[in-house]
Every structure is written in structure tokens, then in C-alpha cells.
Amino acid sequence: MLFNSFPFLAFFAVLAASYYAIPHRHRWILLLGASLYFYAASKSNYVLLLLGITLVAYLAGLSIGASADRRKRTAILAAAVVAVLGALFVFKYYDFFAGSLDALIADVWPASARLRLPRPGLVVAAGLSFYTFSCVSYLADVYAGRLPPERHLGHFALYVAFFPKLLAGPIERARPFLSQLQQPVSFSGAAIASGLQLMLWGLFKKVVIADRLAPFVDAAYRQPELSSVADLALATYFFAFQLYCDFSGYSDIAIGAAKVLGIDLIENFRRPYFSTSVREFWSQRWHLSLTAWFRDYMYIPLGGNQGSQLRLSFNLMAVFLVSGLWHGANWTFVVWGGLNGLYLVVSLMTRRARKKVAGLVRLPAGLGSCLRGLLTFHLVLVTWVFFRAASLADATAILARVSRSAASLPRLIRARVTSGEILLSLALIGVLLVVEALDETRPFWERVRARPLFVRWALYYALLFSLIVLGTWKLQQFVYMQF
Amino acid sequence: MFPEATEVTTFLRRAMAFVLVGLMLYLGLYAASEYLIYKHARRNRFYMVKTAPSARYDHVVLGASHAAALDFEDMNARLEQMTGSRILNLSIVGAGITVNRLMLEYFLAGHQTTDVVYVVDSFAFYSREWNEDRLQDARLFYRAPFDPALARLLLRSQATRLVALDYIVGFSRINNPDRFKPDVSEEEATRFGRTYRPIRQIDQQRTGYLYPAKVDGPAVPRGRYLAEFEDLLRYGKSRNVRFVVIKPPIPQRIYRMIPGEGSFDAALKEILSRQGVGFHDFSLVGNDERFFYDTDHLNRAGVLNFFEHYLKGTLTSLARGAS
Numbered sequence: 001m002l003f004n005s006f007p008f009l010a011f012f013a014v015l016a017a018s019y020y021a022i023p024h025r026h027r028w029i030l031l032l033g034a035s036l037y038f039y040a041a042s043k044s045n046y047v048l049l050l051l052g053i054t055l056v057a058y059l060a061g062l063s064i065g066a067s068a069d070r071r072k073r074t075a076i077l078a079a080a081v082v083a084v085l086g087a088l089f090v091f092k093y094y095d096f097f098a099g100s101l102d103a104l105i106a107d108v109w110p111a112s113a114r115l116r117l118p119r120p121g122l123v124v125a126a127g128l129s130f131y132t133f134s135c136v137s138y139l140a141d142v143y144a145g146r147l148p149p150e151r152h153l154g155h156f157a158l159y160v161a162f163f164p165k166l167l168a169g170p171i172e173r174a175r176p177f178l179s180q181l182q183q184p185v186s187f188s189g190a191a192i193a194s195g196l197q198l199m200l201w202g203l204f205k206k207v208v209i210a211d212r213l214a215p216f217v218d219a220a221y222r223q224p225e226l227s228s229v230a231d232l233a234l235a236t237y238f239f240a241f242q243l244y245c246d247f248s249g250y251s252d253i254a255i256g257a258a259k260v261l262g263i264d265l266i267e268n269f270r271r272p273y274f275s276t277s278v279r280e281f282w283s284q285r286w287h288l289s290l291t292a293w294f295r296d297y298m299y300i301p302l303g304g305n306q307g308s309q310l311r312l313s314f315n316l317m318a319v320f321l322v323s324g325l326w327h328g329a330n331w332t333f334v335v336w337g338g339l340n341g342l343y344l345v346v347s348l349m350t351r352r353a354r355k356k357v358a359g360l361v362r363l364p365a366g367l368g369s370c371l372r373g374l375l376t377f378h379l380v381l382v383t384w385v386f387f388r389a390a391s392l393a394d395a396t397a398i399l400a401r402v403s404r405s406a407a408s409l410p411r412l413i414r415a416r417v418t419s420g421e422i423l424l425s426l427a428l429i430g431v432l433l434v435v436e437a438l439d440e441t442r443p444f445w446e447r448v449r450a451r452p453l454f455v456r457w458a459l460y461y462a463l464l465f466s467l468i469v470l471g472t473w474k475l476q477q478f479v480y481m482q483f
Numbered sequence: 484m485f486p487e488a489t490e491v492t493t494f495l496r497r498a499m500a501f502v503l504v505g506l507m508l509y510l511g512l513y514a515a516s517e518y519l520i521y522k523h524a525r526r527n528r529f530y531m532v533k534t535a536p537s538a539r540y541d542h543v544v545l546g547a548s549h550a551a552a553l554d555f556e557d558m559n560a561r562l563e564q565m566t567g568s569r570i571l572n573l574s575i576v577g578a579g580i581t582v583n584r585l586m587l588e589y590f591l592a593g594h595q596t597t598d599v600v601y602v603v604d605s606f607a608f609y610s611r612e613w614n615e616d617r618l619q620d621a622r623l624f625y626r627a628p629f630d631p632a633l634a635r636l637l638l639r640s641q642a643t644r645l646v647a648l649d650y651i652v653g654f655s656r657i658n659n660p661d662r663f664k665p666d667v668s669e670e671e672a673t674r675f676g677r678t679y680r681p682i683r684q685i686d687q688q689r690t691g692y693l694y695p696a697k698v699d700g701p702a703v704p705r706g707r708y709l710a711e712f713e714d715l716l717r718y719g720k721s722r723n724v725r726f727v728v729i730k731p732p733i734p735q736r737i738y739r740m741i742p743g744e745g746s747f748d749a750a751l752k753e754i755l756s757r758q759g760v761g762f763h764d765f766s767l768v769g770n771d772e773r774f775f776y777d778t779d780h781l782n783r784a785g786v787l788n789f790f791e792h793y794l795k796g797t798l799t800s801l802a803r804g805a806s
Contacts, residue, residue, distance in 0.1 A: 020491075187490055187491055187494075188490070189490055189491075189493060189494035189497075192494065457501065457504070460501070461504075461505060461508060464505065465508065465509075465512065468509075468512070468654065468657055468658060469512065469657060469658065471658065472660075473658060
């Protein structure tokens with residue numbers, strides 16, 4: 001069941017009405033049942049896997065909490081993390097590693113060509129990367145004493161399976177989520193309206209913008225050798241916004257749906273294309289719940305900012321390479337992660353030099369940040385080519401062709417922007433950027449709430465009717481659901 | 484704990500007002516989409532029935548894409564001129580028996596015809612894709628103006644309840660991304676005048692796309708669709724409509740590639756003789772390579788040649804038989 005489908009909207013309306021009609025103490029049952037139904041209805045045959053991983057994490061959490069022996073606690077933590085991440089490895093990465101290993105062995109020892117590792121051909125369970133990370137963060141927090149183990153199996157299962165965040169995050173931490181389940185939620189018209197606003201905006205981003213851009217991007221990237229340079233460049237720009245609107249749209253719907261049910265989830269995006277450095281892009285604006293996860297459970301345990309510059313660079317590269325692999329079992333994602341890590345390492349190493357240059361060339365503040373923003377956006381854009389391309393060969397070929405025509409690109413793109421569809425897509429990206437620019441200085445929905453009723457309603461109707469008139473309702477899956 | 488009654492009441496009251504205003508605005512959109520349909524629709528068959536200039540026709544043509552080509556450009560008007568009869572072509576690309584049955588029932592709900600010329604394509608008997616699934620394709624109704632008769636027909640079958648709901652509320656018509664574009668297929672607009680140069684790989688792709696690998700396997704519903712076809716013939720009889728079944732010309736090389744065509748023809752002929760329906764097999768006549776704009780569809784010259792030498796005679800003798 002996709003967020004951008006009528007069955008989901010009907011499911012959610014019935015769920016929200018039932019939620020407020022029953023007493024607080026029974027609501028977790030309703031939410032857990034609805035979450036499992038949602039998961040089962042999302043063409044996922046892996047409900048048992050979800051329940052199994054939940055049970056392992058739950059029991060391991062209790063055992064860690066019950067034991068005072070540090071070695072025993074460490075052993076339980078290690079075993080549970082291996083079990084949870086092992087499931088992730090088997091379902092998501094095994095085929096990729098087996099294929100890569102087979103190719104490597106065949107290169108080194110051609111006689112072994114007939115020997116192949118078995119391929120079970122497992123399909124990645126929907127949301128597996130997200131809920132396994134939720135379980136690992138819970139176990140690590142219990143182990144570190146930051147969180148007491150959850151004794152209520154139902155509450156814990158709901159933490160793992162809560163439907164708004166189950167398939168594509170945000171990767172919620174256990175403490176804030178579980179503590180909210182203890183608090184009675186009373187009906188609040190304002191909170192519900194605020195949740196619905198977010199859902200509406202998220203749907204607009206997904207159905208009106210992302211899914212409109214998707215066919216153009218798909219066509220250009222399907223056979224890049226047959227696409228023109230202008231199409232490849234335009235498709236890459238479009239992909240930046242398609243991915244952002246798709247993923248942040250999902251997050252907005254998830255956060256909004258949870259808000260309607262009186263549960264706050266963490267923010268996942270803060271207008272990432274307004275970043276003025278790659279560091280800012282990652283640490284403050286893009287996929288914040290995943291970045292925070294890697295920071296707390298990998299980067300800091302590796303040593304974080306402590307140690308030599310070399311050590312710091314190693315930590316950064318390790319985190320980004322693993323983060324790339326987390327996104328997908330393909331070398332394109334590894335290179336994507338590596339490239340982002342490299343940006344940060346170079347930025348770290350050139351910090352002093354850049355400060356000196358900035359001291360010498362004094363640009364007006366607005367112009368400086370605008371230029372830095374454009375540079376950051378284009379650096380990120382290069383990484384998106386690897387993220388989107390089907391193979392490394394495709395990605396490098398696209399970059400080579402576009403860079404060879406860099407000087408004539410503005411003219412080529414202008415000449416390509418002729419169809420009504422492309423103009424409409426550009427106009428919608430413009431609308432998005434205006435809203436985000438307003439959001440930079442004061443939250444957009446706070447601005448809206450300060451307006452008279454008729455202005456607010458006019459905006460809601462405009463969004464609603466643009467969903468109906470301009471929306472692409474072909475039930476396109478959210479990009480991040482494949483991870 | 485139950486929520487505060489006053490807050491709930493205020494919220495519900497406001498939500499209701501929001502929905503009511505929204506419904507009124509939606510009605511405005513609905514009216515605008517109907518206006519655009521009447522402005523831009525041309526080939527949509529439901530639109531053609533709704534706006535048909537005559538209540539009575541001599542021949543109604545049913546079938547899939549091979550029959551649709553007989554209505555490209557001014558071909559139907561030329562056929563009317565040649566035969567001196569009123570003809571309405573209601574064939575739909577990719578339409579099997581189920582879709583054609585709906586089309587005929589909709590037509591007969593408000594009009595009459597002496598004959599139905601059913602242009603048979605065997606591929607349409609092999610898959611749900613051309614039947615139940617095709618019927619659920621909202622694009623069929625993008626340019627179908629609202630008509631209670633069509634809504635009733637769609638509501639009648641379990642398989643089309645969702646389509647009926649969509650049709651009644653008009654969502655797909657309002658959401659139609661081609662709302663301002665002319666209602667003419669790409670084939671008609673750009674390819675009808677061309678001549679196709681055969682490429683074996685494309686021929687294989689085409690037959691592979693239309694036909695299953697095994698046409699006589701247990702998973703192939705040919706028997707069911709043949710039974711539905713026979714039921715359609717009986718339905719025609721009950722409405723005093725005479726059927727004539729034809730097979731359109733197709734290139735010999737494609738004909739040879741179609742799996743199980745012999746057994747299909749035998750089964751079809753058995754049904755037609757049981758129901759006393761005439762059959763004209765034009766598969767291998769007027770099928771020179773120069774008469775096709777793609778692997779298997781007649782181009783302008785092919786259609787005119789087919790009309791002049793084959794279909795005209797069939798329709799005229801039908802008309803004579805009727806009088």
C-alpha cells in the first residue's frame with residue numbers, strides 16, 4: 001500500500017477516526033495491527049521476518065538490561081547485531097557480494113568459471129534497511145545505558161513497525177518514540193490540521209513534482225548513449241529534484257500521518273539545496289535521521305573528530321562508503337558514498353586555504369553564499385549521476401559527455417526547453433524553491449497559519465486541486481522504498 | 484480517554500465546511516473537464532456514441548486495432564460513400580470481446596444498427612490483458628463524456644465497479660494529462676501514410692507481445708473468450724442485430740508466425756456456423772507488403788484497396804440481404 005494511493009488515504013482516514021474513538025490504553029493494539037496490515041498490504045511477503053527481527057531485538061534488549069556482566073552484555077549485543085544485520089546482509093547484499101566475488105575469482109582463476117556461489121534470488125524485504133537500523137540503534141542505546149530496555153513487547157513491536165516510518169523512515173530513535181506511547185494523546189484539532197498540512201505538501205511533492213519529472217529522467221538514463229547531451233544534463237537536474245521531492249515527500253507524509261495520530265517523528269530534511277557546503281548538506285539538511293544514525297553508531301565509535309587529520313579522513317570515508325552501500329547493493333552507490341566522503345575530506349584538508357582565500361577575496365555576503373550554494377548544488381549533482389545511473393560505465397559516460405559540452409550546455413538546454421511538459425516541470429520546481437526560500441527564514445506552515453482562514457483554505461484547495469489536475473497517479477513507488 | 488466534545492465538534496464542523504466548499508469547486512472542475520471533452524474529443528468511441536448524429540446505422544464496426552485503422556483520417560466517410568450506407572466504427576485498440584461487448588451494449592442503449600461487422604483478431608482471445616484488464620484502463624474513459632447509460636453498464640459488472648466509480652466521479656477525466664491535445668492516435672497522426680519495411684526482429688517482438696508462448700496451454704483462456712464471443716452473437720440476435728465476422732488482411736510472413744491460427748479458425752468457424760453468422764477471411768488477400776504502415780496494420784493505400792476490392796462487396800451484399 002503506497003502513500004500515494006487511494007487505498008492508503010481510505011485506510012488512514014478509517015484508522016485516524018478509530019484511533020480517537022478508543023481509549024488510550026488500547027491504541028497501541030490498533031496501531032500495531034494497522035502497521036502489520038499496512039506492511040502485508042505493501043506487497044511484502046516478509047511480515048514474519050519483521051516479527052522475527054523485532055523479537056530478537058526485544059529479547060536481546062531485555063537480556064542486556066538484565067545483565068550486570070559487561071562481557072556478557074557485549075556478547076549479547078554482538079550476537080543480536082549480527083543476527084539483525086545478518087538478515088539485512090542475506091536479503092539485500094548476498095547476491096551482490098556473491099556476484100562480485102564470483103567475478104573476482106573468475107578474473108584471478110579463470111578455470112573456476114564453472115564454480116559459482118549459490119544464488120537464492122531473494123527479494124529485498126520492503127523497509128528492511130530502515131527497521132534493522134532502528135533495532136540496532138535501540139540495542140546500542142540499551143547497551144550504552146542511554147535507554148532502559150522496553151518491557152512491553154507490543155510497544156516495542158510498534159516502535160519497529162509503526163507504519164508511517166516503516167518502509168522509508170525517518171529512522172526514529174527508540175527513546176522519544178517509546179516515551180510518546182506512554183503519554184495519553186488527546187484530540188487536538190490544531191495538531192491534526194498541522195499533520196494534514198504536511199501530508200498534503202508531501203503528496204504534492206511526490207505526485208505533482210517527483211512523478212512528473214520521473215519519466216523524463218527515466219527516458220534519458222535508460223539508454224544514455226542514445227540520449228542527447230541536453231537531455232542528459234536536464235535529466236540530471238531534474239533527478240536532483242525528483243529524488244528530493246520523492247524522498248522528502250515520503251518523509252512529510254510519514255511525519256504528518258504520525259502527527260495526526262499524536263506522535264512526533266524526527267525531521268528528515270531541511271531544504272537541502274540551500275546548503276552552502278557539502279558538510280552542511282549532510283550534517284544539517286539531507287536525510288538527517290540516517291546521518292545522525294551513522295554519526296552516533298559508527299562515526300563516533302570510530303573516534304569521531306578526535307585524532308589526527310588522517311584518522312578523521314579515514315572515519316569520514318568509512319562512514320560514507322558504508323552509507324553508500326546501505327543505499328543499495330551496487331557499486332554505483334559505493335562510488336556515490338565515496339565521492340561524498342571525498343568532498344568532506346578535501347573540504348577538511350583545504351579549510352585553512354579556503355579561509356585565506358575568503359579573507360583575500362571579499363564578496364558581499366549574499367553573493368558569496370549564493371555562489372557557494374550553486375557550487376555545492378553542482379557538486380551534489382555530480383554524485384546524483386552515480387546514484388541514478390544503472391552502472392558505473394553509464395555514470396562515467398554521462399559525466400564525460402556532459403562535461404565535454406559544458407561550454408555549450410546553457411544554449412543546448414535552452415533549446416531543449418520547448419515542450420509544455422518541461423516548462424510545467426520547471427515552473428513546479430520554481431514553486432518548490434519559492435516555498436523553501438520562505439521556509440528558510442520562517443517555517444512556511446507557520447506563515448500560513450498566521451494568515452486569515454480564507455487565505456489558508458485557498459492554499460489548501462490549490463494544493464488539493466493541483467493533486468487532482470496535475471498529479472501523476474500511476475502508483476509509482478517511492479525511490480527510497482527500494483533501499 | 485475520549486476527546487473533548489467541543490473541540491471535536493468544532494473540528495468536524497470546520498472539516499465539513501471545508502469538504503462542502505471543496506465539493507463545489509470540484510463540480511466546477513468536473514464541468515470544465517466535460518467542456519474540454521466536447522471541445523477536443525474526436526476518436527474516443529464512447530464520445531462517438533454519445534454524439535452520434537444518427538439514431539440508426541446500417542453497420543457498426545467492432546474489433547481491435549486492425550479495425551481501428553479502417554476509421555483513420557476520412558476512411559470511414561469514404562467507405563460510407565462507396566457503400567451508400569451509414570457506418571459507425573466503434574473498434575478500440577487492444578480491445579477483446581469483453582470491451583467490445585460493453586461498446587455494443589452502450590451503443591444499443593440509445594441507437595440501432597442493422598449489422599455488426601466484427602473484425603476478429605485472434606490475439607484478443609488469449610489474455611485478460613485485452614479483456615477484463617483493458618476494461619479497467621482509465622485511459623479508455625479519458626474522453627468519455629458523462630452518460631448515465633454508460634455508468635449503469637459499468638456498475639453492472641463486478642470487474643468494472645472501480646472504473647464505474649472513477650467514471651462517475653470523473654477523476655480520470657479531470658486528471659487526463661492529454662486534456663488539451665487532439666484526440667488522435669500517434670499511428671493515425673504520423674504513420675498511416677507510411678509503408679513499413681519488414682525487420683524480422685521487430686516482427687518477432689510484435690507476435691511475441693500479442694501471443695503467449697503456448698496458445699493451447701491450460702493457463703490460456705481462449706475457450707472462455709470464445710464462449711463470451713458466442714454469447715455476444717446471441718446477444719446480437721436477441722437485439723435483432725445481424726453479425727458478420729471478418730478477419731482483416733495481414734502480411735503473409737506475420738500470418739505464418741502466429742501460433743495456433745489454424746485451430747483458432749476451426750473453433751471460430753464452429754461457433755459461427757452454430758449461430759448462423761457469416762464469415763469472411765481476408766487474412767491473406769490484399770496483403771501486399773506495401774499496404775502496411777507497421778508490422779501488421781493497413782496503411783492508407785492498404786485500407787482503400789481493402790475497401791474497394793473486398794469490404795465494399797461484403798457490406799453491399801449484406802445491405803442487399805437486409806432489404
